[in-house]
Amino acid sequence: MDEKYPVEKEVSGIEATLGVSFAKKPNSRFFVTFGLIVLVVFFGGFALWSTLAPIESAAIASGKVVVTGNRRTIQHLEGGIVQRINVRDGENVHKGQLLISLENTQSQAAFKLTQGELYRLMSIEARLSSERDNAKSITFDEKLEQAANTDPKVKALMNSQETIFKTNQASFLGNISILEQQIIQLQEQIKGAQSQLKSTIRQYNLIQEEVAAVKELAEKRLIEKPKLLELQRSAARLQGIRGETVSKIAVLNQKIGETKTKIHTMKADRLKEILSQLRESHQRIADLMKKEIIEGDVLKRTEIRSPQNGTIVDMKVHTIGGVIKSGEPLMDIVPEEQLVIDARISPMDIDIVHKGLIAKVDLIAFKTRNTPTLEGKVISVSADSFTDETTGELYYKAKIELDESQLSNLSKAQELYPGMPVQVMVITDNRTLFSYLTTPVIDSFGRAFREQ
Structure with a gap:
């Protein structure tokens, strides 16, 4: 029996299995060999590809284009x-652009009335503060100074208070000056009385010496006694004048004290009145400032x-x-801000979707085949689920930030608008086909061996 080569054995086996004979056809061995090689290469390549080539695993979600700033209702x-x-x-429109103007007659009138009263009280307060500090001129608030540059009425208020300040100052200083002059006059009278007192004392001392001498002569009867009595009367009169002068000086000093007290009282009363008016003006100004802000806000609106x-x-x-x-x-104003994708993640996929994953976005609103798939990144995933009010379906919210460089690939006809529907594939893993096919089997075996 002839010994066959291994290939011939395989061919004989195939012939027996299929019930055909390749020996009847010319060159059949070549074709069989070629076919076997193709099968080996195909299945071998497929096996190699299934174990090495990665396939992306993704969570599919529906979504829509939104802006990072929500739509604003005016x-x-x-x-x-x-x-x-x-x-x-x-x-x-741009930020701050005028959209609609409303009639402002009433609000403007109310604001001007409040502002005018506020400026009036501020000018009064500036005058009172200067009077309290005994200043030579009024120092007005910067707000008043600025308003006076554009509003003649405010300038008139300031001029009026300056006039009142000068008048009050002149009147007060005039009254103080009168009292101070009275003190000076009283002091001059005291000086005169003191000079008179000194003269009287000198005269009294001289007469006393003369009385002593005459008394000695009278005792010796060298002169008549009436002469002694006349000298004694003169001494008594001088002593009386001295007492009157001392009393007069005391009265004059008392008047000086009373006048000084009057000056002090005038200054204290004036200061008390100024402080009282300042407290009142402070309170009214504070109230008017609040009112001005409110009415100014109404006018601005x-x-x-x-x-x-x-x-x-x-x-x-x-x-x-x-x-x-x-x-x-x-x-409503739809903001011109960065576009993001608001996707609805199924509760079945929430365990594999998290922040930082890559996502691929298909713009299903465009029917053209030329629409590119955009790439983005998951920037947030809601911590709790939401319920669709229409279908009752549970879902988690995920926001996907689009890559700005990829937006430039879109044509003008493919411009994105808020509300546009999209389909999102969140790439969760890279696995091989072999892993896809064997993982369920391995998991089943694992569960089977754990069962009791």
Whole structure:
């Protein structure tokens, strides 16, 4: 029996299995060999690829395009009458741009009235403070100085208080000067009385010496006694004058003291009155400042301005002269801020989706095949689940930040808008096909061996 080669044995086995004979056809051995090689290469390559080539594992989620700053509804606190409409639906606006002007006659009148009274009291307070400090001129508040540069009425208030300051100062200083002059006059009278007292004392001392000499002569009867009595009467008269002069000096000193007390009382009463007026003006100014802020805010709100850059949508005000109710929505502004994807993650995938994962976003709103898949990154995942009010389905919120460099790949016709639907694939793992096929089997074996 002839010994066959291994390939011939395999061919014989295949012939027996399939019930055919390759020996009848010419060159059949070549084709069989080639086919076997192809099968080996194919299955071997497939096995190698399944164990080495990675396949991305992803959590699929639906979502939509949103902006990081939410859509803002423009409302007015007090309401009012529309005076001017400066924008229209779909118009792009910038932060601070005037949108709608309301009638401001009443609010402006109330604000001006309060501000005028405030400026008046501030000018009075400045005068009182200068009078309290005995200053030579008034130092006005910087706010008043600035207002006076543009408002003649404020300048007139300041001039009026300067006039009152000078008048009060002149009157007060004049009264003080009169009393001080009286003190000077009393002091001069005291000087005169003191000189008179000294003279009287000298005369009295001389007469006393003369009385002693005459008395000695009278005792010796060298002169008549009436001469002695006359000298004694003169001495007594001088002593009386001295007493009157001393008393007069005391009265004059008392008057000086009373006048000084009067000056002190005048200054104290004036200061007391000034401080009382200052306290009153302080309180009224504080109240008016609060009122000015409130009324100024009301006046400022008659000009409705955009709080942010964005686009006007859903505008509801179209009539000049129309009435806006308090708190009534006027329009919405969609902000021009960074676009992100708001995705709904299934509770089944929440254990594998977390912050930092890469996500691929398909723009399903565009039907063209040329729409690229955008890449982004998960920047947040909600800590708790939410319920869809329509379907009752549970989901977790995930925000995905798009890569700015990839947005440039979109054409003008593929511009992103808030609210646009998308499909998100959050890449959770890279595994091989072999791992996909064997993991369930391995897990089943693991559970089976753990069962009791």
